[in-house]
Amino acid sequence: MSTETPRGSGICQRLNGLYADRDHGCEKYYNCGGGTPYPTACPGGLVFDDLHKYCREATAEDRKKCVQEPLVLSCGGGTKTGYSETKCSTFKCPLLTEYPFGDHARYPNPVDCKSFIVCLRDGTASVKGCPGDMLFSNVQYVCVNGTQTNECYDPAHARKQSPELV
Numbered sequence: 001m002s003t004e005t006p007r008g009s010g011i012c013q014r015l016n017g018l019y020a021d022r023d024h025g026c027e028k029y030y031n032c033g034g035g036t037p038y039p040t041a042c043p044g045g046l047v048f049d050d051l052h053k054y055c056r057e058a059t060a061e062d063r064k065k066c067v068q069e070p071l072v073l074s075c076g077g078g079t080k081t082g083y084s085e086t087k088c089s090t091f092k093c094p095l096l097t098e099y100p101f102g103d104h105a106r107y108p109n110p111v112d113c114k115s116f117i118v119c120l121r122d123g124t125a126s127v128k129g130c131p132g133d134m135l136f137s138n139v140q141y142v143c144v145n146g147t148q149t150n151e152c153y154d155p156a157h158a159r160k161q162s163p164e165l166v
Contacts, residue, residue: 008032008035009035010037011030011032011037012030012032012035012036012037014032015032015033015034015035016032016033016034017032017053018030018031018032018048018050018053019032019037019050020048020050021039021048022094023094024039025041025066026047026048026058026062026065026066027041027042027045027046027047027048027055028040028041028042028048029041029042029048029050042055043055045057045058046058047062047066065093070090070091070092071090071091071092071093071117071125071126071127072088072089072090073088073089073090073091073109073110073111073112073117073127074088074089074111074112075087075088075089076088089110089111091107091109091110091117091125092125093105093117093119093120093124093125094119096119099121100141101141103120103121104118104119104120104121105118105119106118106119106136106141106142107119108136108138108152109127109136112127113135113136113146113152114129114130114134114135114136114146115127115128115129115130115136116128116130116136116141116143130143130146131143133145133146133147134146135152136152137152138152
């Protein structure tokens with residue numbers, strides 16, 4: 001008799017296991033039990049190794065990636081009873097073990113459908129633009145003809161894909 005290993009959903013890829021939480025820092029991970037994710041953190045300066053599933057000393061590369069400043073996408077002002085308020089939309093690249101485009105990953109820009117965010121292996125991010133009337137597809141992760149698509153940024157989809165949108 002053959003049984004299939006139960007699969008989880010969302011953060012818990014399997015019902016039980018440890019999974020990195022790169023959205024909230026290199027030391028953060030989820031300890032999944034019965035499909036329920038329990039936020040956990042490595043002690044005192046250690047980082048979570050998602051490949052080997054344990055906390056370890058940070059390498060120079062880890063430190064560089066973990067302390068990258070978020071990329072500021074846009075800032076807007078507002079007023080709130082007597083004082084000015086500025087809110088900025090930022091993006092921080094996740095730590096990845098595999099990059100879907102060889103040396104980089106691409107993410108939709110939540111403030112502009114004509115551009116996208118490129119994350120390099122060193123953790124740096126930059127905004128790149130689509131030419132002419134093309135828009136960035138959050139389905140295909142490339143620039144596509146803007147008159148033939150409605151695949152532009154969808155906040156619900158992007159928050160699942162993107163590491164840190166504020």
